[in-house]
Amino acid sequence: MSQEANMRRVTAIKNGTVIDHVPAGKALSVLKMLGIGGDMSNPVSLVMNVPSKKMGGKDIIKVEDRELTQHELDRLALVAPDASVAIIRAYSVAEKLDINLTDEVVNVARCTFSNCITENPREPLPHRLIVTKRDPLELRCRYCGKTQDIEALVDNLI
Amino acid sequence: MPGLITMDDLTNDEIISILDDAERLLPVARGEIYLPLLQGRILGNLFFEPSTRTRMSFETAMKRLGGDVVNLGDVKTSSVVKGETLFDTIQMVDGYTDIIAMRHPRQGAAQYACDSAKVPILNGGDGAGHHPTQTMLDLFTIRQSHGTLEGLNVVLAGDLRYGRTVHSLSHALVRFGCNVTFASPESLRMPEEIVADLKVHGAEVVETDDLLGQINSADVIYMTRIQKERFPDEDEYAKVAGAYKLQASDLDGAKAEMIIMHPLPRVNEIHPSVDSTRHARYFEQAFNGVVARMALMCRLLGVDVPAAIGTEGGIQ
Numbered sequence: 417m418s419q420e421a422n423m424r425r426v427t428a429i430k431n432g433t434v435i436d437h438v439p440a441g442k443a444l445s446v447l448k449m450l451g452i453g454g455d456m457s458n459p460v461s462l463v464m465n466v467p468s469k470k471m472g473g474k475d476i477i478k479v480e481d482r483e484l485t486q487h488e489l490d491r492l493a494l495v496a497p498d499a500s501v502a503i504i505r506a507y508s509v510a511e512k513l514d515i516n517l518t519d520e521v522v523n524v525a526r527c528t529f530s531n532c533i534t535e536n537p538r539e540p541l542p543h544r545l546i547v548t549k550r551d552p553l554e555l556r557c558r559y560c561g562k563t564q565d566i567e568a569l570v571d572n573l574i
Numbered sequence: 575m576p577g578l579i580t581m582d583d584l585t586n587d588e589i590i591s592i593l594d595d596a597e598r599l600l601p602v603a604r605g606e607i608y609l610p611l612l613q614g615r616i617l618g619n620l621f622f623e624p625s626t627r628t629r630m631s632f633e634t635a636m637k638r639l640g641g642d643v644v645n646l647g648d649v650k651t652s653s654v655v656k657g658e659t660l661f662d663t664i665q666m667v668d669g670y671t672d673i674i675a676m677r678h679p680r681q682g683a684a685q686y687a688c689d690s691a692k693v694p695i696l697n698g699g700d701g702a703g704h705h706p707t708q709t710m711l712d713l714f715t716i717r718q719s720h721g722t723l724e725g726l727n728v729v730l731a732g733d734l735r736y737g738r739t740v741h742s743l744s745h746a747l748v749r750f751g752c753n754v755t756f757a758s759p760e761s762l763r764m765p766e767e768i769v770a771d772l773k774v775h776g777a778e779v780v781e782t783d784d785l786l787g788q789i790n791s792a793d794v795i796y797m798t799r800i801q802k803e804r805f806p807d808e809d810e811y812a813k814v815a816g817a818y819k820l821q822a823s824d825l826d827g828a829k830a831e832m833i834i835m836h837p838l839p840r841v842n843e844i845h846p847s848v849d850s851t852r853h854a855r856y857f858e859q860a861f862n863g864v865v866a867r868m869a870l871m872c873r874l875l876g877v878d879v880p881a882a883i884g885t886e887g888g889i890q
Binding site for chain 2: 527529531532533535539563
């Protein structure tokens with residue numbers, strides 16, 4: 417299927433954010449990580465499992481009237497580190513944003529290990545997850561050293 | 575401030591150099607020589623969960639070197655019970671002391687304390703995480719018996735899942751080219767991420783549930799306690815724990831120089847009949863906690879251990 421056909425699945429948006437090259441099937445996790453749920457009034461379009469030359473299959477998300485911040489992009493790096501993000505203004509791509517997975521993910525999510533010292537919400541030091549492998553993504557808590565359950569991290573976003 | 579949180583905080587050369595320092599400090603640890611290298615220094619003993627050997631040997635080590643010790647005391651009567659965060663406790667003790675030894679039930683607590691403190695932190699055990707000062711005394715004991723750390727066949731047995739001593743020790747052994755065999759019940763196997771780390775270091779890791787079959791080829795057998803509370807019922811515990819017991823008659827085919835170690839306390843896993851064999855080393859091992867911790871505190875406080883320590887009357 418052509419790229420053009422992919423793009424026709426959902427209409428172009430006037431203003432907002434397009435997140436492309438999300439790993440196939442991960443769009444719902446991305447929405448969860450961005451805190452986009454039923455309580456948001458912005459229109460959101462979702463395309464899942466469409467063919468992609470680069471990835472085999474991919475998901476695409478279009479969020480109208482909302483521009484993602486760098487902090488929100490940091491969150492995205494945990495499930496869709498290779499996604500491409502475009503900010504749309506007046507139907508044109510105004511900015512392209514890169515998701516750069518840093519070597520350390522700071523204050524984005526809490527460690528998923530139940531006996532980690534950071535489990536106490538009153539402990540003030542930042543939550544620090546070290547990227548130990550990029551493909552597939554593997555993170556370890558700086559403090560307890562436990563390898564993180566990436567799916568569970570979505571529930572531990574700060 | 576650098577501390578000792580995991581064995582990764584020390585290079586192999588540093589480990590050897592600290593073990594050399596510890597060896598020279600033996601007469602000081604025995605009380606034969608008074609060598610106040612750490613006079614005027616204060617150790618903060620922060621034990622948030624029970625400890626006998628680790629806490630006492632830290633205290634002995636500091637006092638043998640002329641320093642002093644302040645204790646957190648019983649957690650139930652400290653500010654911790656009022657809900658104080660670890661961060662705040664560390665800020666306070668940091669101001670009172672020159673170095674902190676700490677044990678905490680939460681994993682990662684030592685690294686967290688290290689990131690919060692100005693004084694060095696010595697990890698005396700964090701949850702099921704690491705126990706590097708125990709590893710240093712274990713390495714000291716192995717080297718004392720075998721004259722080397724390299725290329726030995728070491729069997730770690732018992733509770734490898736929750737036993738933090740074996741987590742730190744296995745990392746160190748692999749770095750010195752030891753062959754490690756993990757003998758444990760299926761449910762108490764070494765955590766996968768630790769096995770994966772060891773393999774990254776190039777180790778060939780053997781996992782088995784047969785302890786007795788490993789005895790004859792071993793240079794070191796490191797026993798750990800299997801705790802009842804790890805099992806759903808008493809019968810299951812009794813069945814499993816029974817397979818991880820050593821008695822003197824099991825050692826007939828062992829190498830003459832093979833040693834048996836245990837971080838203590840033991841319950842039933844080493845029968846008292848083993849105590850009088852040439853293989854038993856666990857009580858010397860417990861004593862070695864003093865010298866290893868003396869050497870570590872000197873290192874972290876930047877105090878050099880003299881190259882020659884006399885057998886009488888202090889430094890030669």
